[in-house]
Amino acid sequence: MTSTPARGPLSGIRVIDFCWVWAGPLMTAVLADLGAEVIKVESRGRLDNTRLGRPVIYQDIAAGDAGMAPELQPLNHGLNRNKRSVTVDLRTDRGRELLLQLAGISDVVCDNFRAGVMDRHGLGRKALHAIRPELVIFSLSGAGQWGPWNDIATYAPTVCSLAGLNTLIGYPGEAPLGRMQPPYGDTNAGLYGALAIMYAILRRRQTGRGAFIDLSQWESALSGMVEALLDYQMVGSVPSSIGNASPDLCPHNNYRCLGGDSWMSIAVGTQTEWRALCVGLGHPELADDRRFADGYLRWSNREALDAEIEALTSLRHAEELEQDLRLRGVAAARVLDIAGQFADPQLQSRGVYVEVEHPIVGAELIYGNPWRLSKTPAVVRKAAPVLGEGNDYVLKELLGLSDEEVGRLVEEKVIY
Amino acid sequence: MADPRARLRMVELSDGSIAASYCGHVLSQLGCDVVKVEPPGAGDRLRRRGPFADDASSAIGGLAAALNRGKRVLSLDITQRAGARLFQELLSRADIFVHHLSPDAAAGVGLDSTALERSHPRLVSASVTGYGADGPYAGFRCYPINAAALGGLSVGIGRPGERPLTIPLEIGEYQAGVVTAVGILAALNAVQDVGGQGVDVSEADMWSAVHTGQNILTFLYLGVAGLRAGNHSIGQYPNSFLRCKDGFMCVNLTPLPHWLKFIEVMGTPEWTKLPRYRNRRAMTEEYPDEVDRLLEDWLMRYTKAEIFKMARDAGLPVAPALGIDEVLANEHLRARAAFEVMHLGTRDYDVPRLPFLLDPRPEPPASSVPGRPGCDTQSVLQELGVGGARLDELYELEVI
Numbered sequence: 104m105t106s107t108p109a110r111g112p113l114s115g116i117r118v119i120d121f122c123w124v125w126a127g128p129l130m131t132a133v134l135a136d137l138g139a140e141v142i143k144v145e146s147r148g149r150l151d152n153t154r155l156g157r158p159v160i161y162q163d164i165a166a167g168d169a170g171m172a173p174e175l176q177p178l179n180h181g182l183n184r185n186k187r188s189v190t191v192d193l194r195t196d197r198g199r200e201l202l203l204q205l206a207g208i209s210d211v212v213c214d215n216f217r218a219g220v221m222d223r224h225g226l227g228r229k230a231l232h233a234i235r236p237e238l239v240i241f242s243l244s245g246a247g248q249w250g251p252w253n254d255i256a257t258y259a260p261t262v263c264s265l266a267g268l269n270t271l272i273g274y275p276g277e278a279p280l281g282r283m284q285p286p287y288g289d290t291n292a293g294l295y296g297a298l299a300i301m302y303a304i305l306r307r308r309q310t311g312r313g314a315f316i317d318l319s320q321w322e323s324a325l326s327g328m329v330e331a332l333l334d335y336q337m338v339g340s341v342p343s344s345i346g347n348a349s350p351d352l353c354p355h356n357n358y359r360c361l362g363g364d365s366w367m368s369i370a371v372g373t374q375t376e377w378r379a380l381c382v383g384l385g386h387p388e389l390a391d392d393r394r395f396a397d398g399y400l401r402w403s404n405r406e407a408l409d410a411e412i413e414a415l416t417s418l419r420h421a422e423e424l425e426q427d428l429r430l431r432g433v434a435a436a437r438v439l440d441i442a443g444q445f446a447d448p449q450l451q452s453r454g455v456y457v458e459v460e461h462p463i464v465g466a467e468l469i470y471g472n473p474w475r476l477s478k479t480p481a482v483v484r485k486a487a488p489v490l491g492e493g494n495d496y497v498l499k500e501l502l503g504l505s506d507e508e509v510g511r512l513v514e515e516k517v518i519y
Numbered sequence: 520m521a522d523p524r525a526r527l528r529m530v531e532l533s534d535g536s537i538a539a540s541y542c543g544h545v546l547s548q549l550g551c552d553v554v555k556v557e558p559p560g561a562g563d564r565l566r567r568r569g570p571f572a573d574d575a576s577s578a579i580g581g582l583a584a585a586l587n588r589g590k591r592v593l594s595l596d597i598t599q600r601a602g603a604r605l606f607q608e609l610l611s612r613a614d615i616f617v618h619h620l621s622p623d624a625a626a627g628v629g630l631d632s633t634a635l636e637r638s639h640p641r642l643v644s645a646s647v648t649g650y651g652a653d654g655p656y657a658g659f660r661c662y663p664i665n666a667a668a669l670g671g672l673s674v675g676i677g678r679p680g681e682r683p684l685t686i687p688l689e690i691g692e693y694q695a696g697v698v699t700a701v702g703i704l705a706a707l708n709a710v711q712d713v714g715g716q717g718v719d720v721s722e723a724d725m726w727s728a729v730h731t732g733q734n735i736l737t738f739l740y741l742g743v744a745g746l747r748a749g750n751h752s753i754g755q756y757p758n759s760f761l762r763c764k765d766g767f768m769c770v771n772l773t774p775l776p777h778w779l780k781f782i783e784v785m786g787t788p789e790w791t792k793l794p795r796y797r798n799r800r801a802m803t804e805e806y807p808d809e810v811d812r813l814l815e816d817w818l819m820r821y822t823k824a825e826i827f828k829m830a831r832d833a834g835l836p837v838a839p840a841l842g843i844d845e846v847l848a849n850e851h852l853r854a855r856a857a858f859e860v861m862h863l864g865t866r867d868y869d870v871p872r873l874p875f876l877l878d879p880r881p882e883p884p885a886s887s888v889p890g891r892p893g894c895d896t897q898s899v900l901q902e903l904g905v906g907g908a909r910l911d912e913l914y915e916l917e918v919i
Contacts, residue, residue, distance in 0.1 A: 110712070112705040129729070137705050159740045177736035247876070252851035255831055260752060260760075261838035264769035267846040269760060271687040272676060281760030281767060281840055282752050283686065284675030284745045285730040292874075294697045294729065299875045301704035302549050306881075308708070309525065315878045322857050322874035325846070327690040329870055330570075333581035335843045336868045337570040343842070347664065347685050351568055355664060357673060357683045366683050368668035376660070429659045434649075436665035436723075438683045440674045440743045441734035444727055447669065448655045455727045456735050468739065470732025473725040474702035475651070477632060477717040479709045 106187065106496060111138015112479045116304060117209040119144060119202070120186065121193070121226075123151040125259070125286055126320060127215030127243050128182040129293030134211070134300065135185035136472045136481040142209075142493060143183060144202065146192045147519050153179040154490075160464060173490055174463050180487045181469045184459060187493030190518055197517045199225045204502055207234045210307075211300060215243040218253045228315050237313040239303040243296050247319035257320060259288030266324035267331065273344030280344075292323040353401045354380075357438055358413045360421035366438040367421050369412070369428070377401070379431040383424075384415040461486035494518060526552040526884070527707070529615040530606075531590070532597075532630075535564040536619035537663075537689060538647045538722065540586040541696030543617060546703065548873050550881045551615065553590040554899055555889070556606065559917055562594060562892030563587075577864035584863045584888040585870045593900070594893035594919050597628050602918040607638065608903045614710075615703055616644040621658045632717030642715040643706040647699045651721030663689040663722065670726020671734065671745060678749045695722040698729070750811070756803040760840065761811055763818040767840040768826055770814065775799075777835055784833050785817045863888050893919065 105117050116139040120131045123145075135141040145151055150170050158167040158175035166172055173179075191198045203226070206212050212231055214221050221227045221242065231238050242248055245257025260282065263269050273279035296318050303314040330350075334340045349355040355370045371377050374397070381390040389395065389411065394404040401408055416424060421437045428435035437443065444450055457471045464486075472481040498504045498518070512518040529551045533539035540555075540563075547553045557563045569580040577584070593609075596602040607629070610616055616639075618630060625631045625646065632652065635644045646652045649661020664685045667673045672691075673683040702718035709716070734745045744753070752758040755773040762768075772778040778799070782791045790796055790813050802810050818826060823839035830837035841849065847869055852858065855876075858869035889895075896919050900910065913919045 110709075112709040133701065159737060178733055181733050181736050246851060247855055250851045250854045255838070256834055256836040257838070258771040258773075258836045260758070261769045261771055261836050264760075264767075264838045264840040265846075265849075267841050267843045268687065268690075269769060270767070270840045270842055272684060274677070274682070274684070278762070279760065279767060279840070280677065280684075280750045281769065282676070282748070282750050283672070284747065284752060285672060287686070287690075287730060290730045291694065294694065294701065295874050297701050298545065298697055298704070299873075299877060301701055301708070302881070303877065305704055305707055312879065316875050317877075318875035319855070319857075322852070322855070322871065325852070325857060325871045326874050327688060327693045328843070328846070329585050330582050330688050331843050332847065332870065333585065333868060334570045335847070337572040337581050341842050341844055345687055347682075349664070349689075352662060352664075355662075357664070357668065357685065359682070364680055366668075366673075368664045368673065368685070370662040370664050372662065429656075432660055434660035434662045434665050436661065436668045438668040438673045439671055441671060441731070441738045441745060442743050444669070444671050444731070445735065445738060449650060449669065449721075449723065450727050452654050453651060453721065453724050455724050455732075468735050470728045470735055473698045473720065473728045474705075475717075475719040476702060476706055476709075477636070477719075478713045479706070479716065481705070 105140035110479055111482065112476070113137040113139035113304070116140065116211065118142065118211040118213060119206055119209050121212070121214035121216065121221070122243070123215065124153060125182065125289035126292045126296070127213060128153070129290055130243070130296035130300070131186065131213055132182055132184060133293070133297040133472065136483060138479070141186040142205070142497060143186045143188050143488065144191055144193065145188060145490065146190050147490065148192055148516070151179065153182055180461060180464070180467060183487035184469055185484055186488055187496065188488035188490055189493045189497045190491035192517055192519050193224050193226065195517045197512065197515070201498070201502060202226060203230065203234055205497065206231050206238060208501060209238070210304070211239045211241065213241040213243070213300070218244050218248045232313060235313070237307060237311060239300060239307065239314045239316070241296065241300055241316040241318065243292060243318045243320065245319070246321050248317040259286035262288040262320040262324045265321050267328055268324055270343045271331070271345050273346070275344055275346040275348070277344055288320055288324050291327070292318065292320040295323045295326070353398065353405055354408050354412055356409055358416040360416050360424060361419055365421045367416055367424060368436050368438060370434045374398070376433055380428065380433045383428045383431045383433055384412065386415065457483045459483060459486040462489055491518070526550055527614040528612060529553045529617065530609055530613045531555045532618035532620065533563065534558055536647070537565065537586065537692035538695040538699065539617050539619040540565065541693050542645070542647060542699040542703070543590060544586050544588065545696060545700045545873065546615065547589045548881065548883045550883055552884060554609065555587060555590045555592050556595050556597070556609070557592055557892050559594045559596050559893070559919060562592070566892070572864055572866060574865060578891055579863070579888065581863065581868065585861055587889045588861060589884045589886045590889055591895035591899055592889045592892060593896050596918050599916065599918050601913060601916065603628055605900070605903065605905070605918070610639050610642060613642060614707070616642055617647065617699060617703070619647055621648060622652050623658055632719070636715065636717065640714050641710060643703055643710065643718065644715065645699050645703050645718035645720065647695050647720040647722070649722050651724060652719040661723065663691045666691050666722035667726060669723040671731035672726045675731070675745045675747050677747045679747055683747065691722050691726060695720055695725055698725050751807050754803065755799050756807050756810060757814065759807070759811060761818055762815050763821060763823055763826055765822045768818060768823060769838045769840055771836045780833050781835055781837070784829050784835070788817065859886070861888060
């Protein structure tokens with residue numbers, strides 16, 4: 104019996120969540136959206152990074168940095184929605200005992216600490232499986248639980264650099280820029296983590312067996328590199344700054360449109376799409392230009408092709424051009440920022456942005472999830488938890504502690 | 520899935536789709552028995568994409584080989600009535616179905632989710648497309664560059680005001696494949712309660728909800744975030760990609776203690792004592808390029824390996840930007856057996872395994888690359904009780 108309403112795919116599954124920062128919490132948010140009861144273990148003595156920094160409404164950044172506004176952090180509100188919070192200090196002996204007890208009545212335990220941290224706190228794999236062999240234990244780390252480099256400090260951009268991805272990001276003929284704004288190295292790993300845990304849970308339903316999962320962010324970033332790895336091994340190419348080139352689509356780029364920082368992605372895969380693009384750009388005769396008449400020619404003359412196309416797109420407003428091209432069957436989409444995304448009918452109608460009621464901030468917009476399940480949807484039910492909102496539920500209801508015992512633990516700062 | 524006799528059975532329609540192929544690949548690596556259904560004749564377009572080895576010893580390109588290891592391949596024309604019927608037979612014995620068809624194309628062959636829920640009530644059926652199976656853009660053509668544009672990703676890659684860059688290698692397709700697999704596993708968890716259901720994945724939604732979603736949280740209060748900033752990530756300085764003697768380093772020193780430690784590692788150069796370079800908010804917002812040059816003065820004296828060692832000894836997240844050749848040779852990845860061997864043509868190649876080590880291990884079916892299109896047609900159809908003269912007829916009609 105868990106505290107989440109029935110009938111998400113993971114209803115009845117209890118997750119003890121030691122994750123912090125981005126990758127781990129994103130993964131446990133996926134589980135929570137799917138109906139699992141996710142109990143986040145945190146403590147005022149060591150606030151999650153995402154409870155620090157610039158609070159949105161109350162603008163005192165210094166106070167936010169100092170941890171004085173732990174309920175007002177936007178990043179925390181998105182990543183930790185649907186979860187419960189219990190403030191048990193895992194550095195205390197009594198805290199550890201309580202957490203082991205809690206693990207004993209749970210299904211999944213997750214962390215994304217450096218390798219060895221859970222062991223040092225007496226909450227490692229052996230200790231947990233001794234309490235409950237059916238536990239699915241999941242550890243996410245930058246480079247994996249073991250290996251000659253398992254000690255390295257990592258961030259999302261560093262794992263992408265180590266996977267060879269960042270070298271590819273840049274304008275052709277120039278030094279690589281090597282950066283992107285979203286923390287792809289974290290979000291990508293979070294998705295693979297969800298995959299591994301979902302598999303282990305499903306398998307346990309059939310076999311009754313628990314599992315231990317060692318997920319590496321570096322290896323997760325490596326997964327998307329397969330084509331480049333094969334290009335090198337089969338053809339010998341060591342690319343850098345590849346721009347917007349594609350191996351089999353041409354034209355394929357983000358083209359400037361009229362008015363400021365306005366761009367349109369256009370890609371063509373067939374002769375039909377090529378003709379339709381030329382018509383849409385107002386120059387049907389371009390389709391038979393001897394430089395561009397077929398796929399091979401377009402690829403060979405792609406610089407001239409891009410120049411011709413951009414000369415035409417620069418005369419058009421992006422919204423109108425996008426509509427026109429789409430209706431003609433051309434793959435076109437404006438490059439959107441968050442203002443554009445928020446206004447976009449696709450994202451609005453598909454529930455990508457969701458309103459929740461936060462107990463302190465009030466109504467706020469957060470993001471939804473990336474699939475639609477027809478019968479057991481993934482639901483954003485509630486806002487991110489206030490520190491310790493789940494203490495009574497976990498300590499008294501689940502672990503059976505009395506009011507007096509809880510009072511003592513609060514005094515001793517085991518519950519803090 | 521631990522018992523081979525209990526393997527979940529999956530049917531995959533993925534002609535030209537990395538996302539659908541990768542979804543099948545991931546589930547195959549987790550123990551599913553996957554049948555990939557290709558159009559008759561030359562089969563999946565991706566077979567012809569390459570790369571191809573110089574010795575041209577293989578009829579399938581490297582990427583398609585890697586994405587389709589361990590799958591059986593059936594050639595079937597589902598637009599012909601006989602083919603459509605056989606396909607329905609195949610689905611009736613399957614637990615999972617994934618496809619990348621547009622809503623119209625799916626409905627045209629009776630494979631939209633409403634039809635499937637009726638005819639195969641225990642089937643988990645997933646579609647992975649650019650814009651999804653319903654909604655205002657459902658059915659519009661969408662390649663990965665378009666999904667990344669709509670999804671708020673490209674606006675954040677490149678120099679401010681200059682051409683937005685898309686993520687290399689169509690990585691969104693792999694992401695979408697993983698998301699689809701997660702959705703399928705979720706639906707499988709619910710089969711006992713609700714029977715089968717549809718899983719609808721949109722690559723554009725995925726970028727928006729998972730990777731760039733945090734921007735909505737500050738949008739109403741602070742305006743647009745996530746815009747491109749060249750070789751920096753927005754946030755405290757430094758969060759940058761900088762030159763060194765023999766390449767580039769990823770320098771991430773956002774917590775103050777890390778920044779101060781790195782200054783020590785550099786031997787506390789005089790400039791770091793000036794008030795101008797002690798104000799990190801100003802450095803981030805007003806003159807990051809200037810501080811880049813100062814950091815690079817130091818970095819350019821050392822190689823990637825030297826800087827990495829110094830940073831590692833100090834516990835700092837500063838990492839080398841590895842080239843693809845260096846990735847393959849990396850001692851840590853090798854120690855972790857991060858690559859699996861794929862035999863293709865006359866040679867062996869290294870391809871990444873799934874990025875987690877699971878104990879107990881899943882038992883994928885044999886990992887060989889698929890043969891020519893249709894090489895498993897007879898054995899798969901035999902399982903449906905189709906053989907002999909009926910088979911000959913189907914070949915003649917070019918249904919298979």
